[in-house]
Amino acid sequence: MPERLPGLPRPRTLIHPGPVGAVRIEHRRAERGRHFRLSLPQGRSLYDALVEALASVRVQNASMTLLDGDLDALSFCLALPDDTGRVVATYGKPHVVGAARFIFGNATLGKSNAGTPVVHCHAVFRLQDGSVRGGHVLTEKTIVGHSPVKVVATALDGFDLRITYDEETRMPLLRPKSEAQHG
Numbered sequence: 047m048p049e050r051l052p053g054l055p056r057p058r059t060l061i062h063p064g065p066v067g068a069v070r071i072e073h074r075r076a077e078r079g080r081h082f083r084l085s086l087p088q089g090r091s092l093y094d095a096l097v098e099a100l101a102s103v104r105v106q107n108a109s110m111t112l113l114d115g116d117l118d119a120l121s122f123c124l125a126l127p128d129d130t131g132r133v134v135a136t137y138g139k140p141h142v143v144g145a146a147r148f149i150f151g152n153a154t155l156g157k158s159n160a161g162t163p164v165v166h167c168h169a170v171f172r173l174q175d176g177s178v179r180g181g182h183v184l185t186e187k188t189i190v191g192h193s194p195v196k197v198v199a200t201a202l203d204g205f206d207l208r209i210t211y212d213e214e215t216r217m218p219l220l221r222p223k224s225e226a227q228h229g
Contacts, residue, residue, distance in 0.1 A: 060134050064214040074222040080105070080201040085194040086115070092153075092195070093185035097163045100155060100199060107202040112151040112169060116191030120146040120171060121184040133216045140184055147172040148195050151183065155199075156207030156220040164209060166220060 082103060086095040092112075100108055121142045125135040151169025158164050170180040207220040 062134055062215045063131060064212070064216050067212075067214050072222050074202075074205040074224075076201070076203050076205070078203060080203065082197075082199045082201070084197040084199060086190045086197060087194060088190050088192055089118070090190050091186050092167065092183065092188045092190065093163075093165050095190060095195075096153065096155065096165055096185070096197065099197075100201075101163075103201075105155070105199065105201040105203075106157065106163070107205065107207045108155040108199045109202060110153040110155065110197050110199045112148065112153060112167070113196045113198070114150075114193070115148045115195030116193040117146045117148055117171065117188055117195075118191040119144060119187065119189040120173075121187035122169075122171075122179070122181040123184065124181045137182060140187075141181070142187070143173055145174055145191060149178070153183075153185070154207060154220055156209065158209050164220070 080103075082100070082105070084096075084099050086092065086099070090098075096110070100106075119142075121140050123137040123140045126138045128134065128136045149170045149172060151167055153165055153167035153169075156164050156166070165185045167183040167185050168181065169183050170178060172178050206223045208223045209218045210221045210223070211217075212219045212221070
């Protein structure tokens with residue numbers, strides 16, 4: 047076992063309040079890999095730009111890396127401890143800022159229970175005052191600026207990622223489901 051580096055704190059262990067699931071990591075295997083490079087257009091929300099670009103190549107579920115680009119508007123929130131104890135963490139109130147520089151992020155395209163597209167994104171960005179921040183990006187309210195956000199997307203063909211309630215975390219999560227399975 048590797049030794050802990052001096053000066054670094056011990057990682058936190060989070061224990062979710064619900065019953066521990068029998069399956070720790072759910073997974074599916076895609077029969078083929080399709081990869082796409084996207085350049086998101088100015089003036090569009092991250093949500094609309096991602097969903098429309100991927101729908102145009104018949105992608106409904108994807109894993110994405112977002113790199114660089116300007117944002118005309120940015121909305122994000124941070125995970126905060128839940129004082130009620132019902133869940134380990136909850137999102138705080140949205141931070142709405144003007145222009146920002148997108149540095150790096152990861153996003154997942156899946157579906158709601160109703161089958162509508164969902165984009166879940168966490169990212170790092172530089173604000174106008176030069177500070178570097180990160181958090182959960184509210185993609186519907188975040189607008190691409192003059193320099194396009196670049197995206198590398200991998201299609202997850204052959205299964206759906208669906209928002210499903212998780213007993214252990216007591217939260218809705220994107221979970222893999224066979225395409226015929228709903229709910």
